[in-house]
């Protein structure tokens with residue numbers, strides 16, 4: 001099934017000059033970027049995006065980190081895009097992420113792990129709506 005997913009290049013990825021590397025991998029896989037912007041998280045957006053973790057002990061540091069500089073947000077579209085992007089990212093902990101994945105190749109930590117990708121169709125719909133209005137998402141992009 002053709003899906004759309006929200007991908008973020010988090011502040012560590014932007015700081016380390018890895019925007020191009022992440023985009024290159026997404027495009028090389030055959031997925032399409034149908035919306036993209038650079039933005040900095042504030043408290044409100046952090047709550048909307050990561051609110052489910054508000055009670056976790058890692059939340060304060062996660063909140064500081066995600067607001068620590070600009071991120072790049074994208075809507076990525078393609079066949080099974082949600083699962084494919086998760087596979088390309090690798091697991092949350094860099095220690096678990098195999099070489100060949102974005103996190104396995106480019107990250108060492110658990111909090112600072114370069115990318116975000118939606119983990120289900122419902123999450124993708126909700127998250128895309130946090131960052132993009134309908135008219136900012138291109139139909140037939142690259143066509």
Ligand code: IDP
Nearest residue numbers: 058062091092093110111112113115116117119
């Ligand atoms: P995911 O990004 O692989 O989907 P989630 O479990 O949704 O991982 O967690 C969201 C983000 O919160 C992670 O990408 C990471 O930045 C941070 N995070 C998750 N678990 C921990 C932890 O145990 N310690 C520190 N940061 C964490």
Ligand code: MG
Nearest residue numbers: 116117118119
């Ligand atoms: Mg997640």
